[in-house]
Amino acid sequence: xxxxxxxxxxxxxxxxxxxxxxHLESRPDWDILAVSRNAPDFPTRARHVQxxxxxxxxxxEALGAACRDVTxxxxxxxxxxxxxxxxxxPNAAMFxxxxxxxxxxxxxxxxxxxxQGTKYYGQYLGKFKTPARERDPRxxxxxxxxxxxxxxxxxxxxxxxxxxCPRPHVICGFALGNALNLISVLAVYGTMCRELKxxxxxxxxxxxxxxxxxxxxxxxxxxxxxxMATDPRCANQAFNITNGDFFRYENMWPVFAQYFGVExxxxxxxxxxxxxxxxxDVWNRLVERHGLMRNAYARVADWNFANYAFSNxxxxxxxxxxxxxxxxxxxxxSEEMFLQLxxxxxxxxxxx
Numbered sequence: 001x002x003x004x005x006x007x008x009x010x011x012x013x014x015x016x017x018x019x020x021x022x023h024l025e026s027r028p029d030w031d032i033l034a035v036s037r038n039a040p041d042f043p044t045r046a047r048h049v050q051x052x053x054x055x056x057x058x059x060x061e062a063l064g065a066a067c068r069d070v071t072x073x074x075x076x077x078x079x080x081x082x083x084x085x086x087x088x089x090p091n092a093a094m095f096x097x098x099x100x101x102x103x104x105x106x107x108x109x110x111x112x113x114x115x116q117g118t119k120y121y122g123q124y125l126g127k128f129k130t131p132a133r134e135r136d137p138r139x140x141x142x143x144x145x146x147x148x149x150x151x152x153x154x155x156x157x158x159x160x161x162x163x164x165c166p167r168p169h170v171i172c173g174f175a176l177g178n179a180l181n182l183i184s185v186l187a188v189y190g191t192m193c194r195e196l197k198x199x200x201x202x203x204x205x206x207x208x209x210x211x212x213x214x215x216x217x218x219x220x221x222x223x224x225x226x227x228m229a230t231d232p233r234c235a236n237q238a239f240n241i242t243n244g245d246f247f248r249y250e251n252m253w254p255v256f257a258q259y260f261g262v263e264x265x266x267x268x269x270x271x272x273x274x275x276x277x278x279x280x281d282v283w284n285r286l287v288e289r290h291g292l293m294r295n296a297y298a299r300v301a302d303w304n305f306a307n308y309a310f311s312n313x314x315x316x317x318x319x320x321x322x323x324x325x326x327x328x329x330x331x332x333x334s335e336e337m338f339l340q341l342x343x344x345x346x347x348x349x350x351x352x
Contacts, residue, residue, distance in 0.1 A: 005110075005230075006031045008063075008070045010053070010098050011077030013040050015175040016115060016168075019218035020074055020225055021046055027226070033066055035077075035098070041176075053077060053094035056101075063101040070106040072229050073099065075148075076115045082304075084124060084143075092147035099155055109161045113229045114152055116145045116238070118169045123316055124308075130212075131319035134167070134238045162235035164228040166221060169242055169318060170309065172337060173218025174344050176299055182215070182309055183341045187351045188283075188301035189272075190260030195282055199265035200257040202249060203275070204310025206267045209249050212315040214242045217332045227328050234326060240318040244331030249310075255335060259342055272303040290352035300350060 007024055011017040012034035024030040025045055032046035039048050051062035075098065079090040095114070103109060121132040122139030129136060138146055152163055172183050193200050202209045224241045228234040257264035280297040287294060345351050 004029050004031065005071045006033065006069045008033045008035060008049075008067055008073045008102060009046070010035045010073065010075045012036050012046065012048075013038065013175065014076055014078065015173040015181055015218050016171050016221055017074075017076040018042070018175045019173045020076065020222040023219065023222035023226065031069075033070065035063070051098070053098050054079075054090060056097045059097040059101040060104075063098065064105050067102045068105050069108065070102060071108055071110045073102055073106075073109070073112045074115075074225060074229065075099070075113065084119075088142060088144045088147065091144035092151070095144075095148040096151045099152065103155050103159055103161075109159060111161055111229045111235075112152060112156075112163045113225050114148060114163065114165050115225075116149075116165045116167045118167060118240075118316065118318060119143060120145050120167055120238075123169070123312075127314040130315050130317040132240065132317065133319045134240060134322050164225075164234050164236070165238040166225055166228065166241045167238060167318065168216035168221050168240075169316060170213075170215045171218050171221060172215050172341055174341065174348070176295060176350065181302065181305070183338070184345065184350070185301050185303075185306045185309070186256060186338070187260075187342055187345045189276065189306070190256060190262060191286065191351045192276060192279060192282065194260055194262045195286060196279070198262070200253065200260065200262040201265040201268035201270075202253055202310065203268065203270045203272050203306070204249075205269055205313040207313025208310050209253070209267050211313055212246050212248060212317055213312070214246050214316055214318060215334050215337065216242045217337045220330055220332050223330060224323065224328055231327060237322075237326070239323040239326070239328070240320050241323060241328075242318050242320055243334045243337060244320055245334050246317060247334050252335065252338070256338070259339060272306045276301070276306075277303050286352060290349075292349045292352060295350065 009017050012021050013036045034046040035049045049066045052058040081087045122128045170182050254264040283297045
């Protein structure tokens with residue numbers, strides 16, 4: 001039987017953190033500490049640790065007392081800001097505060113798994129080299145991924161633990177109030193188009209409708225993170241983790257339209273913050289009529305993120321042969337993933 005391990009999941013209520021928590025709960029050899037500003041709003045056996053990651057003192061007080069037995073850190077936290085440039089300082093500080101506090105007390109620490117993504121390759125800035133490979137150099141534009149990674153490498157020199165960095169793209173899973181949740185955006189958009197008796201138009205750029213794209217199922221990512229945190233072959237390595245297939249929205253859009261019972265249509269570029277953001281009253285009526293979970297409109301759909309997600313009018317492709325070469329062989333059909341997650345949001349009464 002495997003030796004017992006203690007996981008510290010930082011950012012445990014987000015899309016990736018929640019999925020990882022759920023996965024590790026199914027494993028008999030893990031104890032779990034869940035770190036977040038607010039307690040999980042779902043059943044869990046994990047022990048919750050409340051900490052303000054932007055406050056070094058809060059991290060030392062909360063994590064210093066709780067994390068002495070931690071063997072594995074999974075860092076999935078993210079602070080959103082109006083622009084990507086503005087995300088650098090808070091996210092770098094949060095990681096530094098949390099990891100410093102843990103490494104000062106966790107004498108048995110074995111591994112730190114730091115969640116990154118394709119922004120590591122400059123994907124968010126425009127056309128980039130595809131397929132992106134883990135050995136590709138950093139983009140010259142500053143980003144908190146690099147700041148966090150440098151901090152991790154500096155702290156590692158003082159200890160004996162190893163690290164890994166998963167690099168997914170558009171993590172898709174079940175969570176609410178998360179700034180980067182494509183599934184909830186699509187589910188609410190499809191629902192609102194039906195309610196407003198509109199065709200299901202693609203609201204982003206024309207090039208984004210036809211370019212190659214990819215996604216990462218949160219459950220697959222969780223299993224990959226456990227693998228890379230516990231397999232010695234993965235020590236001090238980064239891995240691209242995606243579903244393993246590619247798609248174009250022009251082919252996926254009719255599938256979504258059929259699911260939501262709306263007329264499929266082509267591109268009609270709009271600012272979703274203006275176009276959909278003004279219909280909170282319509283959403284509230286839907287909640288009452290269908291007995292949905294009483295979530296604020298802004299909590300179920302981040303239209304600012306939607307604008308970004310549908311604006312990448314260039315190919316987004318990650319090479320995943322390295323993860324397969326090191327032993328992670330899982331894959332998921334992206335179309336099936338979308339439909340299954342829509343079903344999950346409906347079953348939870350988030351959307352009708």
